[in-house]
Amino acid sequence: MEEEVPQEIVQKYMSMLEALEELPLQYLIGEWDFMGRTFKVEEGILIPRPETELLVEKVLSLLEKDKDLLGFEIGVGTGCISISLLLERPRLRMYASDVQQKAIELARKNAQRYGVQDRLFLVLGDMFEPVKDMVFDFVVSNPPYIPKRMWEKLDPKVRKEGYLSLIGGEKGTEFYERFSKEVGKHLKEGGFFALEIGHDQGKVVRKLFEKEGFRVEVYKDLSGQDRLVVGWK
Numbered sequence: 368m369e370e371e372v373p374q375e376i377v378q379k380y381m382s383m384l385e386a387l388e389e390l391p392l393q394y395l396i397g398e399w400d401f402m403g404r405t406f407k408v409e410e411g412i413l414i415p416r417p418e419t420e421l422l423v424e425k426v427l428s429l430l431e432k433d434k435d436l437l438g439f440e441i442g443v444g445t446g447c448i449s450i451s452l453l454l455e456r457p458r459l460r461m462y463a464s465d466v467q468q469k470a471i472e473l474a475r476k477n478a479q480r481y482g483v484q485d486r487l488f489l490v491l492g493d494m495f496e497p498v499k500d501m502v503f504d505f506v507v508s509n510p511p512y513i514p515k516r517m518w519e520k521l522d523p524k525v526r527k528e529g530y531l532s533l534i535g536g537e538k539g540t541e542f543y544e545r546f547s548k549e550v551g552k553h554l555k556e557g558g559f560f561a562l563e564i565g566h567d568q569g570k571v572v573r574k575l576f577e578k579e580g581f582r583v584e585v586y587k588d589l590s591g592q593d594r595l596v597v598g599w600k
């Protein structure tokens with residue numbers, strides 16, 4: 368208590384406080400926790416959310432423990448979903464894509480941190496384009512699902528996570544519309560997909576997938592809001 372704090376530390380502290388007015392705390396400290404593990408985060412890439420842990424838990428509940436499995440994640444971001452799955456299922460291998468090179472590089476660093484880089488194949492590109500001819504046991508994604516008109520209304524700190532991370536076209540459902548038409552040919556018979564959805568998107572998204580012939584379940588989060596959709600081929 369008697370020691371005086373050095374000026375340079377006081378200055379660093381003050382400038383960090385100032386930066387916090389515009390930047391989320393997570394970007395300032397450079398990492399954030401997801402499912403009990405710490406992931407590097409960078410501006411422009413979604414900060415892992417607690418709601419998304421539900422998606423990982425649901426997928427884990429559907430994956431057998433001692434089986435060789437192949438999964439695909441669209442929109443890898445920090446890598447928190449794929450890396451969490453790989454750490455819980457040692458015989459799983461995952462492909463994971465993103466349209467942002469920055470996300471691919473960040474996910475690579477996080478995969479190295481947790482020693483799963485040999486089972487995570489990171490690919491740059493849109494939707495299923497980087498895995499054109501491949502079929503998987505399952506496909507998972509936490510896609511952008513906020514309607515375009517909401518962008519300006521979002522907290523400026525949230526906007527630091529980036530348009531591509533958050534906005535799902537005019538109605539917010541553009542990703543699901545495209546995905547519902549393409550996912551079937553990339554799933555093995557009996558395979559499934561699992562997607563995070565917005566709290567008011569359960570009905571619309573269920574309809575989209577039922578129209579394409581999938582058996583569909585919508586799950587709620589702990590606050591009773593629609594949060595996940597799972598479909599089986």
Ligand SMILES: C[S@@+](CC[C@H](N)C(=O)[O-])C[C@H]1O[C@@H](n2cnc3c(N)ncnc32)[C@H](O)[C@@H]1O
Nearest residue numbers: 413415442443444465466493494509510531532
């Ligand atoms: C909501 S963030 C999810 C990031 C991470 N999976 C998570 O849950 O924290 C959506 C990610 O999908 C990527 N993305 C958006 N549209 C895409 C598309 N058509 N194909 C591949 N990736 C896409 C974005 O760049 C962003 O990194």
